[in-house]
Amino acid sequence: MYLAKYCASGNDFVLFHTFAKRDRSALARTLCDRQNGVGADGLIVLVPHETFDFEWQFYNADGSEAEMCGNGSRACAHYAYTHDLAGANMAFVTLAGVIRAQVDAEMVQSDLTPPRIIEQGLHVKGKQWWLINTGVPHLVTFDADIEHFDIEEARELRYQYNANVNIARVDSEGGIHVRTYERGVENETLACGTGMAACYYRALQEGWIKGSAKVYPRSGETLYLGMNESTITFKGAVKATFTTTWNGPYM
Secondary structure (H helix, E strand, O other): OEEEEEEEOOEEEEEEEOOOOOOOHHHHHHHHOOOOOOOOOEEEEEEOOOOOOEEEEEEEOOOOEOOOOHHHHHHHHHHHHHOOOOOOEEEEEEOOEEEEEEEEOOEEEEEOOOOEEEEEEEEEOOEEEEEEEOOOEEEEEEOOOOOOOOHHHHHHHHHHHOOEEEEEEEOOOOOEEEEEEEOOOOEEEOOOHHHHHHHHHHHHHHOOOOOOEEEEOOOOOOEEEEEEOOEEEEEEEOEEEEEEEOOOOOO
């Protein structure tokens, strides 16, 4: 089985395309294992779709299926374009809805599903949180100090609200710095696209930024976020790191 490995702003993914949808939870756990598999934050499987360019199945490293992944959508779009599954401008189906993407060399922009504020003004652990869905649910708080990200506290909140957990700050130039604890990985990751989008959207609603903004995840890379009517645009570089053939069990 042919596999490709991609990195998008610190999130890494295993991708392949095939003809049929099926439950690939076990395969995701095997391939994403960093000791005994390829190693990744998630598995993305591209399958045909009658109306749009393709449909994806996205699995977290623990085998759970996720509605959406921002960085995964950009890696997926690049893979689809370079493997002649779609043109440079494409639309594909996720559990969160239809995602539109544009590929320009290594730069890929995804137009995420419209953000939705579920709850704001949550006072938990001495911080004020917003719960925002940007394809998947995210708890977002802003703090001047994000260097001390309490992983155990984030894990507790993740299970309490069944959401990813983000801590962010806005710098003097209007850039947003973000750290994210991701469910399904069950730890902090180097980046989370929908998490950056949720932080961007709260900062925009609070009036802390105006219009588009540069966003910096833990990986240190630069992402470009903005609004296009009701959707968040999410742009940055992706990298195809290698391809390989998997000779293990195929499901």
